[in-house]
Amino acid sequence: MCVNASLEKKARDLAILNVAEISAFADYFIICSGGSDRQVRAIASAIQESLKKAGISPLGVEGEAAGTWILLDYDDLIIHVFLDTVRTFYDLERLWAEAPRMAVPDDAVSLKTLAKGM
Numbered sequence: 001m002c003v004n005a006s007l008e009k010k011a012r013d014l015a016i017l018n019v020a021e022i023s024a025f026a027d028y029f030i031i032c033s034g035g036s037d038r039q040v041r042a043i044a045s046a047i048q049e050s051l052k053k054a055g056i057s058p059l060g061v062e063g064e065a066a067g068t069w070i071l072l073d074y075d076d077l078i079i080h081v082f083l084d085t086v087r088t089f090y091d092l093e094r095l096w097a098e099a100p101r102m103a104v105p106d107d108a109v110s111l112k113t114l115a116k117g118m
Contacts, residue, residue, distance in 0.1 A: 002079055003104060003111045005050035006032050009043040011081070014104040017096050018118050027076040029099075031092055033084045037067030044070040044081045 006014055011032035020027040034040040041064065048058065051074065060073040068086045072079040080092060093101070102115045 001050045001054060002030050002047050002077070005046040006030070006043050006081075007104070007108055007110060009034075009039065009046045011043050012084070012106050013087070014106075014108075015093060016102040016104070016114065016118060017093070017099040018101075019096055019099045022096070022099055026078045028078070029092070029096065030077065030079045031082070031087070032080075033082045033087050035084060037083060040070055040081050040083050041067045044072060044079075047072060047079060047081075 003014060003016065011034060014030070014032040017029040017031065018027070019029055032043065034043050044061075044064065048061070051057070056074065058072050058074055061070070062073075063070040068083040069090070070081045072081070080087075082090070100117055102118050104111060
């Protein structure tokens with residue numbers, strides 16, 4: 001649901017990281033980018049609306065006002081929605097490089113299943 005909501009808002013460079021074996025606080029990270037603070041907010045909002053319809057509420061949301069890095073905490077799933085330049089600066093994928101990673105193509109319109117091993 002999160003990935004598909006992100007794709008509807010044209011999120012770029014979407015990656016899913018399986019951090020279950022190397023993190024004590026989450027099983028998955030979803031990391032994606034937007035080209036403007038407005039797009040970053042729209043992506044985060046779409047994710048929240050999609051999950052809310054399924055009866056799922058976040059434990060916390062950070063960064064909505066600035067719209068440069070919005071973190072959505074859904075317990076075992078942490079979603080990072082970045083402005084392109086901010087994502088490059090923090091480079092979370094490098095920090096979690098040992099985690100299995102699945103990249104979602106920018107031209108994808110939806111995702112039905114995760115890759116094997118994810």
